[in-house]
Amino acid sequence: DGGITQSPKYLFRKEGQNVTLSCEQNLNHDAMYWYRQDPGQGLRLIYYSQIVNDFQKGDIAEGYSVSREKKESFPLTVTSAQKNPTAFYLCASSGTGGITEAFFGQGTRLTVV
């Protein structure tokens, strides 16, 4: 569905734990993004990557980490340093070398318990 898949759909984390959110795409897109969505806050950029083995911090990168070892995959780790991790997380991908549409995954809702 849309070529970009996030898992799991729902995730519960205990305080002090690191958790990793998966994002995989089969669209052959170079660029991938992670956004956090909170009510009334829109979509805030956490990290983005334009090419394998390279990524840049977005506006709210503190407490998060990413890797881009493969073109298809861009996992996001929410570390214990992130003080308020409960949110809806969206992954997206797009082409580069032109101006192309970004496609979103279905999202992961993370809740701290």
Place this chain on the structure above:
Amino acid sequence: GENVEQHPSTLSVQEGDSAVIKCTYSDSASNYFPWYKQELGKRPQLIIDIRSNVGEKKDQRIAVTLNKTAKHFSLHITETQPEDSAVYFCAARSSGGSQGNLIFGKGTKLSVKP
């Protein structure tokens, strides 16, 4: 870096009326401006986009206008229908130093009353 402001945050219209949502951006190097629609519990989906070399684009009941000089762009929905009710996001992508960085506005919750 790029900053995108979106207004209003909520908008309520009667079915059949028009709706207009406005966005401003800060990075003059931005050259791509998409609009996304997000229905409750679903992923955002592109509804229309515009490049910086175009001033206006239309697709049936939806149109987007771009004023590069003023650095603002707007979404126009005519003959609104209840199924248009959703949250709409504007975004801007820079071609400059942060190329590829897609920055979103905070969203507008549109309610269309039958």
